Amino acid sequence: MGSGNSKPPTASKSLPDLKKPTTASKLEVASKAETPASSTSQDRSKSAGGRRKHPDPKNAGENPVAWELLTYSPPYGKDFEFSHTHYLYSNDVGRLEDFPPPHTAPTRKHEIFDPEQYKQVDEHTDTITDHFLTRPLTELVRALCGDYDDDISKSRALYRWFTSQPVETTDYKKTGKADTAMYQLWHLKNKRNTYAGFFSLLCWYANLPCAIIRGYLKGSTYEVGQKINKESHRGEWNAVLVDGNWRFINAFWGACVLSGDEEEESKNYFYTCDENFFLTDPQQLIYTHLPEEDAWQLLDKKKSVEEFETMVFLKDRFFNLEMRVLSHNLCNTEARDGEIEILFGLHPEKSVNHRFLCIPTYFIDKDKSKQTRTRPVELPQKNVQLDFIHRPNENVLSIKVRFPKVGTYKLEIVGKDITVNTPDYDFDWVAIYKVDVNSIPERQVFFPVVEDAGWGPNPILSEYGIECLSHSSGVIKMEPGRLELKFKVTDPAKFQQANFHYQLTVIGAEDENMVEKHPFQLTGDILEAAFNVPEGEFKMKIAHKLGEGQERNVCNYHIISTLPKKQVVGGVGGIGGAGGIGGVGGVDGAGQAEPPTPERDELGELRDKLHQAIESQNLEELERAVDLVESKGYGGKLPGELREAKDLIARLKRLQKLIHEVMTLNQRTISEIRSYAHPIAEIHIVMRATLLLLGDPEESTKDWKNVQAVIGKTGKMSLKRRIQELDVNKLTADMVMRTKALLRDIRLEDIVIISAGAATFFNWSSGIAEEFEQRAKE
Numbered sequence: 077m078g079s080g081n082s083k084p085p086t087a088s089k090s091l092p093d094l095k096k097p098t099t100a101s102k103l104e105v106a107s108k109a110e111t112p113a114s115s116t117s118q119d120r121s122k123s124a125g126g127r128r129k130h131p132d133p134k135n136a137g138e139n140p141v142a143w144e145l146l147t148y149s150p151p152y153g154k155d156f157e158f159s160h161t162h163y164l165y166s167n168d169v170g171r172l173e174d175f176p177p178p179h180t181a182p183t184r185k186h187e188i189f190d191p192e193q194y195k196q197v198d199e200h201t202d203t204i205t206d207h208f209l210t211r212p213l214t215e216l217v218r219a220l221c222g223d224y225d226d227d228i229s230k231s232r233a234l235y236r237w238f239t240s241q242p243v244e245t246t247d248y249k250k251t252g253k254a255d256t257a258m259y260q261l262w263h264l265k266n267k268r269n270t271y272a273g274f275f276s277l278l279c280w281y282a283n284l285p286c287a288i289i290r291g292y293l294k295g296s297t298y299e300v301g302q303k304i305n306k307e308s309h310r311g312e313w314n315a316v317l318v319d320g321n322w323r324f325i326n327a328f329w330g331a332c333v334l335s336g337d338e339e340e341e342s343k344n345y346f347y348t349c350d351e352n353f354f355l356t357d358p359q360q361l362i363y364t365h366l367p368e369e370d371a372w373q374l375l376d377k378k379k380s381v382e383e384f385e386t387m388v389f390l391k392d393r394f395f396n397l398e399m400r401v402l403s404h405n406l407c408n409t410e411a412r413d414g415e416i417e418i419l420f421g422l423h424p425e426k427s428v429n430h431r432f433l434c435i436p437t438y439f440i441d442k443d444k445s446k447q448t449r450t451r452p453v454e455l456p457q458k459n460v461q462l463d464f465i466h467r468p469n470e471n472v473l474s475i476k477v478r479f480p481k482v483g484t485y486k487l488e489i490v491g492k493d494i495t496v497n498t499p500d501y502d503f504d505w506v507a508i509y510k511v512d513v514n515s516i517p518e519r520q521v522f523f524p525v526v527e528d529a530g531w532g533p534n535p536i537l538s539e540y541g542i543e544c545l546s547h548s549s550g551v552i553k554m555e556p557g558r559l560e561l562k563f564k565v566t567d568p569a570k571f572q573q574a575n576f577h578y579q580l581t582v583i584g585a586e587d588e589n590m591v592e593k594h595p596f597q598l599t600g601d602i603l604e605a606a607f608n609v610p611e612g613e614f615k616m617k618i619a620h621k622l623g624e625g626q627e628r629n630v631c632n633y634h635i636i637s638t639l640p641k642k643q644v645v646g647g648v649g650g651i652g653g654a655g656g657i658g659g660v661g662g663v664d665g666a667g668q669a670e671p672p673t674p675e676r677d678e679l680g681e682l683r684d685k686l687h688q689a690i691e692s693q694n695l696e697e698l699e700r701a702v703d704l705v706e707s708k709g710y711g712g713k714l715p716g717e718l719r720e721a722k723d724l725i726a727r728l729k730r731l732q733k734l735i736h737e738v739m740t741l742n743q744r745t746i747s748e749i750r751s752y753a754h755p756i757a758e759i760h761i762v763m764r765a766t767l768l769l770l771g772d773p774e775e776s777t778k779d780w781k782n783v784q785a786v787i788g789k790t791g792k793m794s795l796k797r798r799i800q801e802l803d804v805n806k807l808t809a810d811m812v813m814r815t816k817a818l819l820r821d822i823r824l825e826d827i828v829i830i831s832a833g834a835a836t837f838f839n840w841s842s843g844i845a846e847e848f849e850q851r852a853k854e
Contacts, residue, residue: 142280143168145287147369160791163371164287173743175285177796178371181321182733185355188319189228197229198349201236209258216257217281227284227318231325232354234278238271239331239349271328272312285317289324291367292384299448300389300486301408301510304366304381313353313365315372320740322374324361326353352392359696363390376732377694391505393491397430398423399506402472402704407509411479414516418489418509420473421707427470428535432491433503434463434475439484439510450486453479460522460584464634466531466550471707474551478522479513487511524583524615527629536630540574540620541567542603544631552635556611559635565601575621576630578605583613609637682710686717693805693851695728720854727847731804734843737836738799745833746795750787755780758827759834763787765818765841768811770798799840804847812848815841 149156149165157169162177191198201220208216220233241261248262260277263269272288279286292304293311313326330353352360358374366384367373379387389407400421409416422430437450453462464476475489487510490503529536531550537543546562565571577593585591596603616633682705689701702721705711711718749759764777767786776782787795819842828835 141167142277143171144276145172145285146290147287147367147372148290161794161797163369175317176320176322176739177800178315178322178374179735179739179800180358180374180376180732181323182729182736183321185323185357189355191351194229194232197224197232198236201233202240204237209261210251210256212255213257213260213278213281214255217278221282228355230282230284231279231316231318234275234282235325235327235330235354236349238275238278238327241331243331270312271331272314275314275325275327279314279316287315287322287372289313289315289367289369289372291365292381294364294389300508302385302448304385315374318355321736323355324353324358324365324374325355326365329353350392352395360395363387377696389508391507393504394506397491397493397506398426399473400703401700402707404509405700409509409511411477411511411513414513414520415476415478416511417474417476418487419704419707420475420507421703422467422471422473424470426493427473429493429495430491431494432465432473432475432489432506434465434477435488435490436462436477436479437486437488439486453485455522456480457522457584459525461525462522464523464531465526466634468549468551469707469709476523477511478520479511479516480520480522482513482516485511485513521583521613524581524634527617527632529629529631531632531634533631537563539570540630541565541570542574545602547633550633552633554609554635554637555640556609556637558606559609560604560606561633563603565603576603576618577621578616578618580607580635581615581617583615609635611637611639613637678708679710679713682708683714683717686714686721690717690721690724693724693728695725698725698728727850730843731847734840735800738840739796741796741833741836746787749831749833750784756830758822759831761818761822762827762834762838762841765815766837768815768818769807769841769844770802774814802844804844804851807844807848809852812845815845
């Protein structure tokens with residue numbers, strides 16, 4: 077990314093040279109590059125004629141200056157002023173009073189937008205021809221948005237049209253008409269404007285308030301775990317006011333994708349409307365976009381640059397597959413004793429069609445160009461691999477990696493949806509981690525090579541009319557002794573064709589094909605394999621015999637058999653003995669073992685995570701902790717903690733909604749309250765209660781003129797800003813007690829008839845008081 081004093085790079089997203097082992101050849105997809113940084117003063121003045129002058133969308137006969145909103149002072153904007161309530165520079169700062177300041181929206185994207193419901197908008201947008209490129213922008217925007225009166229349809233039409241424009245591959249003419257798309261796209265292609273700048277202009281024509289947000293981006297020039305460079309990682313995106321809430325849009329990241337060779341003559345662009353960057357939730361965007369102005373993170377708990385640098389590096393495909401971070405939320409992590417397990421939440425229905433790979437590489441010293449380099453990890457033995465990917469249940473993806481030596485590694489997790497058939501769709505990045513390995517076991521045991529059916533029960537079993545009864549996970553942890561694996565026949569007709577056998581192999585065996593095959597035992601409708609398992613790690617491969625020496629893999633297990641701590645178990649058959657590995661036979665002294673110690677440890681760890689999240693009173697941490705507990709199936713074992721966490725989540729969301737209602741109050745409504753010379757008693761009391769919670773002396777608020785003076789303040793002392801910055805934990809019991817006493821005799825249904833604005837402040841004051849009392853009880 078270029079800085080304000082250098083030429084911005086091309087608006088393309090290039091495919092980096094991954095230099096991965098064999099599996100990486102499947103990853104021939106493009107990555108996002110940073111959005112171009114704000115252009116120089118000279119460039120911006122060229123792109124807009126010094127000041128942007130275009131026909132007023134409501135009156136094509138006039139040529140006023142477009143209303144601009146930016147989080148930074150533009151080099152051409154000597155007349156721009158800063159709003160201390162909206163944290164924006166504008167050439168008409170007074171107009172901002174009619175719009176809410178930046179705040180956390182009470183709803184998420186999936187609650188307000190479903191692409192299927194806006195198909196007609198997309199289809200209509202796709203019919204707009206290139207004829208409109210040379211017509212005035214008023215005509216283009218009218219053709220795109222003229223049939224709509226809702227904000228989502230308008231913003232969708234603009235986003236769909238803009239992201240479909242083949243900027244890099246089109247030879248635009250440098251026309252002198254600044255109010256045409258041709259003019260704007262020529263300047264965009266020639267680095268004299270930005271995607272965010274042009275999109276904000278389109279929004280202005282559509283009467284949608286739109287701000288240009290400048291900040292730092294984790295794109296193709298960013299390496300996992302590195303420090304943010306405030307020049308090369310700087311970029312721009314937009315925040316559009318949609319139905320009273322500011323929503324993020326990044327048209328650049330949502331548009332062009334580059335695949336193929338990076339050489340200029342071999343570049344192959346294709347254009348797509350990426351849903352990830354339309355009305356993106358701030359909870360998602362913060363993983364890759366950090367505004368310079370903290371308020372425009374649109375989060376309750378703001379992230380610092382240092383926190384942004386250490387957050388897990390999540391990519392587009394992660395959100396496309398509707399995944400969730402359950403365990404490692406930092407990009408730099410450590411593998412204890414040479415092993416790491418990373419957990420992600422999955423969509424319970426859709427994820428059956430999702431496939432994942434893990435590509436570990438080894439960091440080596442930077443080359444002369446100071447570029448970070450990696451090389452493939454060499455395996456020390458045959459028939460093993462470093463990673464083990466399985467699903468403990470339908471909601472969780474587990475990725476384990478065991479490392480061969482001390483050092484720093486890069487873990488690239490990629491995934492895809494096998495139901496997607498669009499061109500150029502293949503595995504793409506899900507998440508990237510940097511892992512420090514400071515120690516490894518004296519004898520590291522690696523993972524078995526994955527077979528076709530993957531790990532654990534899967535849909536293939538249903539093809540043969542059976543389902544798993546005993547072990548639903550692909551990993552079986554046990555003490556040395558007898559293992560009984562059971563399946564139930566659910567469809568006898570399908571099962572008649574089945575001919576199952578299994579093999580049990582020591583991890584890393586030289587020739588797995590030479591291992592003896594054992595049949596299953598059928599008793600009634602129960603299919604069973606029972607055998608002795610000594611200490612160690614094993615691979616159990618279950619297959620269906622097809623005939624003529626052919627077979628089909630249907631299920632696999634990784635068996636980990638370890639002795640309990642401070643306990644010696646005798647009489648267990650080893651590899652030899654009655655039946656050996658996989659042989660059916662009795663075991664002296666083998667009985668029902670106690671629940672494994674790792675489960676008890678895990679339960680305690682999850683309980684601690686819930687307690688820490690509850691203590692933090694942070695909505696994001698609470699939701700992640702609850703998600704982790706429920707996804708791992710421990711909800712029934714932590715009912716009290718889970719209930720407390722969920723109650724707190726509901727209360728925090730209610731507080732968000734109360735603040736949102738205040739933030740979206742029209743400034744004219746607040747001015748109306750202030751304009752009352754002699755308000756009725758109820759309105760005066762509600763405003764006294766509001767100011768009391770904000771720290772104003774109760775005695776002074778008895779005089780309505782003093783209340784009027786406080787309501788009339790602007791900037792840092794404005795009423796909205798003080799409410800937004802209030803910390804419930806800093807209130808006192810006396811303040812809350814007096815607030816409740818003031819509001820005791822007022823009913824919402826009475827005051828809402830008199831003043832909708834006063835009713836909003838009544839709701840806020842009552843809700844804050846209730847939340848304080850609830851926290852005091854806890």
